[in-house]
Amino acid sequence: MSNKITVLDIPSALNRHIANANTNQSSFGIADGGWNQDDFAVLGNEPGLTHGLPIKTDYYSVILCLNGSCKKTIGHFVFEVYPNSIHLVSPAYITSFEDASDDLLLYQVLFKKEFLTHNFLKENIVDNLLEVNPDYPPIYGLPQKAVISLKALYEKISDESREKGAFHLQILRLLLTDLLYEMNRACESCLLHSTRHLSKQYQLVYKFKKLVEDKFLTLKTVQEYADELFISAKYLTEIVKNETGQNALHVIHNRMYLEAQYLLSSSGLSIKEIAERLNFDNSSHFSRFFKRFAGYNPTEFKQL
Structure with a gap:
C-alpha cells in the first residue's frame, strides 16, 4: 500500500497564498515570493475562500481574528472563530474550516518549533508556550486593549519580515516569543473566568x-x-x-x-x-x- 500523504509545509502554504491572494487586498504579510525561510512566514487569510479542505501541516500557526467568523476544526475540537480572538493550530492535528464570512480578516504567523529553538530558546521553554491547556479548544477571547497591542505586534512582525533589515531573524524570534506569551496570557485569562472545568x-x-x-x-x-x-x-x-x-x-x-x-x-x-x-x-x-x-x-x- 502506498504511504504518500501530503503534509503542507511553509513554502507550499506561502506559494499557495501568493497564487490565490489579491496583492492589493492588504499590506499585511508576505506579498511576493522573496521570502526564503522554510521555518517562518507571515500571512493574511485568502479572501473569498468560504471553506478549506482538511490539511495537516508541519508547522504551528498563531492566528488573530480581527473581523468576521468561520467554523474551525482542529483535531477533536470544533469551534467558532470570532472577532477579537486568537487561536493556535498545531501540526499534531488535521485542521479545516468552513462557513467563512465575506468580511473574515485574519493575521497569521506560521512557524516551526525549530525557528525558536535554533540558538535562541531552550526546547522545554518553547514546549511550555505551545502546550496550552489541552482540555479546551485552543481559542481565546481578547479584551479590546489586548487586541490593539496584538494587532500592532503582528504588524511589526509583518513589517520586519518585509524589510529584512539587519538582525531581522533575531528580532522576529523575539517578537514571536512575545506573541506566544501574549497568547498564553489570554489562555490563562479565559480559564480564570471559566467554570466548565x-x-x-x-x-x-x-x-x-x-x-x-x-x-x-x-x-x-x-x-x-x-x-x-x-x-x-x-x-x-x-x-x-x-x-x-x-x-x-x-x-x-x-x-x-x-x-x-x-x-x-x-x-x-x-x-x-x-x-x-x-x-x-x-x-x-x-x-x-x-x-x-x-x-x-x-x-x-x-x-x-
Whole structure:
C-alpha cells in the first residue's frame, strides 16, 4: 500500500497564498515570493475562500481574528472563530474550516518549533508556550486593549519580515516569543473566568473526544468507547448530547469522515487503499459511508 500523504509545509502554504491572494487586498504579510525561510512566514487569510479542505501541516500557526467568523476544526475540537480572538493550530492535528464570512480578516504567523529553538530558546521553554491547556479548544477571547497591542505586534512582525533589515531573524524570534506569551496570557485569562472545568460531565466528554481522536481507526461503536471510560453507553450518549448537541456515534463518524476527506485530497491513495486504512470491510461500504456525509461518493469528491 502506498504511504504518500501530503503534509503542507511553509513554502507550499506561502506559494499557495501568493497564487490565490489579491496583492492589493492588504499590506499585511508576505506579498511576493522573496521570502526564503522554510521555518517562518507571515500571512493574511485568502479572501473569498468560504471553506478549506482538511490539511495537516508541519508547522504551528498563531492566528488573530480581527473581523468576521468561520467554523474551525482542529483535531477533536470544533469551534467558532470570532472577532477579537486568537487561536493556535498545531501540526499534531488535521485542521479545516468552513462557513467563512465575506468580511473574515485574519493575521497569521506560521512557524516551526525549530525557528525558536535554533540558538535562541531552550526546547522545554518553547514546549511550555505551545502546550496550552489541552482540555479546551485552543481559542481565546481578547479584551479590546489586548487586541490593539496584538494587532500592532503582528504588524511589526509583518513589517520586519518585509524589510529584512539587519538582525531581522533575531528580532522576529523575539517578537514571536512575545506573541506566544501574549497568547498564553489570554489562555490563562479565559480559564480564570471559566467554570466548565468544574463539570465532571465536561471532563468525561473531553476524554471521549480525545479517545475518538486517538482510536477512531479501531474503535467504531459507542459501546466500545463507553467500556474504555468505564461508563454505560446510555450515559455516554446522554452527556455527549448535553455537552455538544451531537449524537455520540456522529462524533465518531465525523472523525472518520474528516480523515477520509484528508486522505482523498492529500494523498495518492486509491479509494480501496483508503477504505483499508480506515478499516472498512470493503470500498463499497466506505463509499456508502462517505456519501451519507458528503452527498456524493469518494470518486466525485476527488474530482471537485
